[in-house]
Amino acid sequence: MLNVFTREVIDSSTKLVRLDAEESAHLVRVRRARPGETVCVYDGQGHIAEGVLEEANAKAATVQVQRVTTAPELLPKLVLAQVMPKGKSMDLVVQKATELGAGIIQPLTSEHCEVSIEANKAERKQEKWQTIALESVKQCGTAYLPEVLPVLSLKAYLKREAAVDRLRLIAALLPETQSPRYWIEQHPLVQSCEILVGPEGDFSKAEYEAALEAGYKPTGLGPLVLRAETAGLAALAIVGSEFRELRGKNIV
Numbered sequence: 001m002l003n004v005f006t007r008e009v010i011d012s013s014t015k016l017v018r019l020d021a022e023e024s025a026h027l028v029r030v031r032r033a034r035p036g037e038t039v040c041v042y043d044g045q046g047h048i049a050e051g052v053l054e055e056a057n058a059k060a061a062t063v064q065v066q067r068v069t070t071a072p073e074l075l076p077k078l079v080l081a082q083v084m085p086k087g088k089s090m091d092l093v094v095q096k097a098t099e100l101g102a103g104i105i106q107p108l109t110s111e112h113c114e115v116s117i118e119a120n121k122a123e124r125k126q127e128k129w130q131t132i133a134l135e136s137v138k139q140c141g142t143a144y145l146p147e148v149l150p151v152l153s154l155k156a157y158l159k160r161e162a163a164v165d166r167l168r169l170i171a172a173l174l175p176e177t178q179s180p181r182y183w184i185e186q187h188p189l190v191q192s193c194e195i196l197v198g199p200e201g202d203f204s205k206a207e208y209e210a211a212l213e214a215g216y217k218p219t220g221l222g223p224l225v226l227r228a229e230t231a232g233l234a235a236l237a238i239v240g241s242e243f244r245e246l247r248g249k250n251i252v
Contacts, residue, residue: 002031002039002053003138005145010047010068017041017049017063024061027053039063042137044145046071071143076167076243077103079194080236081157084108084115085228086200093229094129094148098136100236102146103192105133110154112201117151126150154207158214165189169239170196170211171231172203172218180235183217184242193239197232 004023019027019041027033035056041049041063051065080102084090090107097105107129109115117125129148137145162168167187169180184193196216203211212218221234 002027002033002037003042003141004039004063005042005044005134005138008043009045010041010043010049012068014049014068015065016054017051017065019061019063021059025058027061028056028058033061040141041065042143042145044134044137044143046073046143048143073144074101074103074240076190077192078236078240079104079106079166079192080232081106081108081194081196082232083110083113083154083197083199083203083228084117084151086114089229090115090129091132093232094132095136096233097236098133098142098146099140100233101142101240102236103144104147104149105129106149106157107151108154108157109151110199110207111204113199114201122151154203155210158210162215166192166194168194168196168214168216169219169235170203170208170216171198171221171235172208173220173225174208174218177218177220180219180221180239181242183219184239184246188243188246193243195232195235195239197228197235200228 004019004027006017006019033053033056035053037053039051039053048069048071049065050067051063054064055062078101080097082093084107094105126148133146133148167183167190169183196211221231226234
């Protein structure tokens with residue numbers, strides 16, 4: 001199955017999808033698709049158009065739609081607020097977080113963050129990460145494209161008003177830390193769950209205090225000390241699995 005993406009919203013009346021130049025070139029030149037081949041077109045908002053490639057034009061390919069479906073949105077919506085790890089690790093975080101079902105990815109800076117992005121390069125970084133998320137969506141077949149938000153300082157992020165009906169977790173090395181399941185069982189009906197993950201040097205004492213005051217629940221990820229990029233992905237996998245298990249048992 002060939003998966004492609006369109007920025008146009010797909011609905012039940014959609015009969016033909018015209019792909020932009022970038023998607024057309026990838027489909028025709030890279031994937032070597034030919035007329036008549038089956039194609040799935042995603043709009044990133046849950047709608048999937050299944051059809052056949054009508055015109056294999058590398059600049060403006062078209063897909064004749066045979067069926068439109070809407071995938072149920074994964075609940076709760078998972079938000080990964082990750083202090084950026086050094087090197088190119090944030091690229092990996094965005095790619096794998098998309099595969100693990102994150103709905104929003106928020107890159108952060110903090111006191112111990114070793115990554116700095118110049119103001120004139122921040123927008124390009126965001127665009128790059130959004131592109132990585134898009135490529136990951138096409139690879140793993142999820143119908144929802146996560147939103148990669150602009151880089152923020154942790155201080156500014158904690159001052160933002162919390163979304164209603166959201167469980168807020170912080171990956172922490174604190175005496176009062178509880179397992180993700182402990183907090184999830186206390187908040188099983190939330191519509192979204194946010195996971196806050198620190199840098200290699202961890203959060204400072206002041207940052208922990210600010211996060212706890214903002215309503216974050218300290219949670220552990222097991223007995224081992226994980227690298228920053230591993231911690232965020234492990235947290236997504238654990239939290240997503242715990243919610244699916246609880247809801248699958250009709251506990252919620």
